[in-house]
Amino acid sequence: MKQIKFAVLLVFFLTSFYNYAQQGPPAGNKVKVTGKVLEKISKQPLEYATISITAPNDTKVIAGGITNPKGEFEIAIAPGNYDIKVEFISFKPSEVKGRNIQGDTNLGVVNLSEDAAQLNEVVIRAEKSTVEIKLDKKVYNVGQDMMVKGGTVSDVLDNVPSVSVDTEGNVSLRGSDNIRILIDGRPSNAINVAEALRQLPADAIEKVEVITNPSARYDAEGGSGIINIILKKGKNQGLNGTFIASTGLPETYGLSANLNYKTEKFNYFTTAGYNYRTNEGAGLTNSEYFNPDGTTKNFLDEDRDTKRTREGFNGRAGFEWTVAPNTFWTNAINYQKNTGEDRDLINYNNYDAARNFTGTSYRLNNGDTGSENVEYTSNLIKNFNDKGHKLTADLSIARNTDDSNSLITGTDDFNNTLNNQVQKQVQLQADYVLPLGKGSQFEAGYKGSFGDLNNEYYVLDSEGAALPNLSNTLEYKENINALYTSYGFKVNKFSYLFGLRWEDTNIQVNLLDTNDFNTKKYNNLFPSAFISYEISDQSNFTASYSKRLSRPRGRFMNPAVNYSSNINIFQGNPDLDPSLTDKYDIGFIKRWDKVTFNTSAYFEDTKDVFSFVRSPTGDEVNGIPVILSRPINLGKEQKFGFEFTLNYTPLKWWKLNSNFNLYNVKTTGENSYTDANGELVVQNLDNQANSWFARINSKITLPYKIDWQLTGMYNGEQKTAQGKNFGQFGMNTALSKDVLKDKATIAFNISDVFNSRIMKSYTYLENQTSYGEMQFRKRQFNLSFTYRFNKAKSDRDKNAAPKNENGGEGGGEFPG
Template identity: 65%
Template sequence: MRQSLRFFLSLTLLFTCLSSFAKIDDPTVDQAKEKVKISGTVIEKTTKQPLEYATVTITDTKSSKPIAGGITNAKGVFSIEVAKGIYNIKIEFISFKSIQFNQRNIEKNTDLGTIALAEDVAQLNEVVVRAEKSTVEIKLDKKVYNVGQDMIVKGGTVSDVLENVPSVTVDVEGNVSLRGNENVRIFIDGRPSNALNMADALRQIPADAIDKVEVITNPSARYDAEGGAGILNIILKKGKNLGFNGSFITSVGIPETYGLSANLNYKTEKLNFFTSTGYDYRTSEGSGKTNSTYFDSSDAISKYIDETRNTERLRKGISSKTGIEWTVAPNTFWTNSVSYRDNRGSNNDIVYFNSFDANRNFTSTRSRLSEGDDNGRDLEFASNFLKNFNNEGHKLTMDFSYATNTDNENSLITDEILNSTTAPKYDITKNNEEQNQLQLQLDYVLPLKEGSQFEAGYKGNFNNLDSKYNITSNSSENSYLSNTLEYKEQINAFYAQYGFKANKFSYLFGLRWEDTKIDVNLLDTNDFNTKKYNNLFPSAFINYEISDESSISLSYSKRLSRPRGRFLNPATNYSSNINLFRGNPDLNPSFTDKFDLGYLKKWEKLTLNTSIYFENTKSVFSFVRFPTGDIVEEMIDNTDDDIDNPTLTETPVILSTPINLGREQKIGFEFTLNYSPFKIWKINSSFNLSSAKTTGENTYKDIDGNDVTQSLDNEAFSWFSRLSSRLTLPAKVDWQLTGMYFSPRNTAQGKSLGNYVVNMAFSKDILKDKATIAFNVSDLFNSRKMMSETDLTSVTSYNEFQWRRRQFNLSFTYRLNMKKTDKDKNMPKNNGDGGGEGGGEFPG
């Protein structure tokens, strides 16, 4: 928070100086003189890092009136035009000792060189002004969501955090979308995350461990080309301030939830030890239903089946990131960290199938109970080396990481017809996965002449995944549903980009080349498939600065989406034996051309960011449902009926799976508003609407073995909106209310229905602002349900699913040796551990 305070006070001082300058009696005298430039670079004396927002004041030696002034940029550089003359020049930065150059005779362009400011400890201890960073920061190339200011997510998980991020949506199953597109790449501390199950992984990281989330909708060439929708960079908290400090957070909730986490660090001038460690115990209750109508070959109704589902999930485990940063030299930093997550739990589902004949007369009830347990471990070692050659942004960054992940799931499924003499059926499923990943990265940034910059780098990503899925039915293995998957991925990438500024225009042009080799092998069936491809990925960004408060930008990038996780793994979700889900190991990558036209405008109390975007995707992923050709036979033998005349029923098995379609073209409009009508009230809102046209078809075999071709051509219009209000009530109680609405959307085989969710929270600082107590309610009206309708030739259905019901959470935060306004003053700004790939800045 201190950075925001400094920025505010710096602006205040600058405006005061300029105001005084405007009141000089006869400014035309000075304006007639020849202009010269006074420049320099301001750094922090201890860490040698540039100081952004340092204030430079130039005063007349005779009248002592300010005649000019300025603020340093992100590199600590300032350049101010003045008329020739003799001046006093003062350099100031909040909580630092100021430096003044008196009686300087400025007759030509003058460079004051590097100016090192020392921390003023006495002044720092007197700063008590409460200044908080905006929850959402809008920048030209990305949006930054500061988690620490959001009460809604206290005691929650990363999934809860992402639900409140502009442009991002999370469905009830935890799948993340950016601008309505699920092909989004998730980064953790600037490095791609290849969790075995991303939705589950995001539920395992506590929200209290997150510092901020960066939303990059149109990444430049320095980033991975993967992620057709863009990139979400989740940055974890790290140690920041000198000495020993940190925070402790404990939480409790309903349904039964407990959490305890600590974010601690000890920092000296040379070393910084940091850890973010937490324990989480979380239960989640959900429900769902699927009402299906089946048709025979003459299109007449043959029967009805109504499914009702209740779920209860338990997760418990520990998550930790611990590391040390060594200041090898004033301009050289080496950071090493170890991340570890151990999570285990249980998943219990009970599904009831109520069957009816063609006249809607009840025939039987079947239950399917799935009792499962799972455990997973993730271990990662990461090393980052940063060498700053000077204070102008000339630097070299090297990254290395190695991660290993294991995930084991087992379940016992009991299937029986109630009130029947028919013996129950038992299925045992086992899913064991192990993944090892090595990443290497090298980035070099070279500033050239004023306002221009060159960047280049290499990245290698080597990933091996082994997955064995086995289903045993009444002691015999189901070979149709069982499989062993071996996935090997090798990606080598090189990139270069050049940015420069000309007058009010800024340009950034880049090119990335990626060479990919992927082996997808199904060992049980000896099905071996190798995919090799290499591609060029250009990017271009142009920005025009209309004024200090407004700008317009145009960008283009080429992206790809590689199939991963549940899209690729042929392991079958077997909780229902008539409605199956299975990944498709034969998926090919999809390629997207992205265009974005943006406008940014800032007023005193309002910030507006709008964007019109167009995306053209080839071989887009799409989920389809179709009969597999298999049937489930059931001999209904109710005890109330004549047991000598049992009834045999046959139900077709419907499979849902992803495929590559021909093309998708999407055009959309988006805006984000940050409005603060009063000091005590902040409003953040976002709105996104899009129209997508898809073309393609799918061919499958029906129950008789005939080829059936489905046309999947579709045009869909959808929109979603988010509104968040934060208000300080009497007694300094903060109240936050957030609402989201997701509109209906047509699909190729039906439609998704609209839904909404409302979250609410209260918080209060106590113990002289050393602690905060917060209470929040997630899904206040219990309305967050995924609802859809499917229309196939053989079956139509209505589906409704709620991953978790309304939740209540109470949390307590205690800050140790740190104020609520403390911010990362002493952390190197260009440290690659969490700043995203490359670390270069958009010129200008």
């Protein structure tokens, strides 16, 4: 804790010192030159366009600046006559000669046109950095990362700053899995989100946005933040596209295509892909059991070997229609179909108290899985003017099925499990943005989300009869209505954004076989506040607050038992309540020519936090106690952390970016259960732990234009209420080379070079201690070939319509 306080105090000190140093002497009699830079055809703002002000017929720059995400700029300069030049890479510059500036001057809108003749000459300069750091989010540009060529969305997320993905596919942000994952601004409709992300190919993604403290315009769900995955839509004129073929070890194949055809009023886009993937894994659990007097009773060693295969097809097709010069309508259909096989073999070796071998047994789980997801989405944008006054409407209709069955055989038993899930989801959303003069903006919107899930789960004995204590049918209905409003304004160098969101939730959790019906109704207000101070054109200081909510979903709520092991089982808890989080964040960003530095200190205060607890069921298998793991509303969790991200380009051929997160988590609460003797046992689950996460990524251009990328990551050790999780190190590497006159790229990558990403943990219970290791995915090799036609590698993606920056979730960023 002392180290955390010291780090935060150091950041505050450096920030204050830098702020003082930047102020310097009074500026004197200066005037402001303002304006806005847009792309001529699409009217899309051009961020990072450069403005240079020189004396007439002189090349020496007297003053200058860059545009913000809205394409706006503001430069202070002494009165006089000047030449003004506006530039953006691969665009024709715009110049104003001999402008007499005696007072505050607004140059209005500067429209830049693409310079086709320069496109192939600026491949290096036009390439976006892999990670873009903005005030309220980090943007990860997938196309520049070789690590994910031929991979999946899970591979993409595992390379994003602040984000990590464990070997089972679970996504966490700043060390917490209490997050919301969006696709094009809408929640993923997949029943098993982790599995869906592992089936969607990486080349279908344009970029990933990480929003650690969302404003009122976003869904309140996701206590630790939001990850927004933005899919590709072709944007270049005419017919163009990309084909990717990949293969790898363990046995992996993939083939995908992105095609786009654009006319003056229509933009047709489609993505299709096939993939076959094999994941091999292994694990062990070594347990020691104790008698009531504390002496050793016996030992049990479990060795586990897993193999998962998945075969899938995904497709997306749609069009963008320019209904009128200020009205744009996009429609798309997404389809996913996956099948797979799971093999899970556990060997049990029993030992007595003196560690003498007493016998062995096994348990083999052979399973088949299948899922089919269909979704229709529609987005309408109406721009009332070119100043940001607009109305956006979204519709999403989805149906998802997820079926699995397993045949479980063992030394002494035989079971069959069946799990069938059907989910239907409808979402409606409307957002209105109204600028109220220079530097101020009003927003309001509505969102409705209506879902229905039916889950049939059965465990059958050797006679084919359902076991009543393990089988059930879950009916889960969730209706959420939300309204929000926000107002942002700018005063001098300060920008403010205040918002309020109201959400009304109606949830039904019904267990049909046991006639157990539960209804949960609640509504909440979610305020948010953001303040930004512009220290200079290259640096900003921000402070923010928001209230967030986390609703239990998926396997957290599902009472179906994970029956792959008959002594260590998992079961969801349909009686879970939502948790509420108050989030505070203080951040600082500074840009130099070769360096971008972003740091923040954050605090999260959560009530009714979800936590997994392990307790004996009272049953035994061959003298071994059966342990049940399930989620509960623990009580309270407080998390305090410090994070920084650094992008550095020391040389033209070398780029570095790194991310570091240090945090302290304090939880308080207890769990009660009745043991085999009918006695009430109260577990004190109070815990305080420090942990950290670090990632560094290096990209180097070698001779013969070969690109080499290397990424290393480490998750620090963390104490838990019932044990501890050990640290985990991993390293990935990749090489790529452009061929066929830069129309194609060959890439080779290795995931988990040292085969070291293994989850290791200790668990301490009343009458048992266990050491466990689990590796769901071993080291993988992948080779991919990408071919582009009518689409240069350096092409800059451009929307036919002004972009809805929040992917259907609302309007702009800080005003001004």
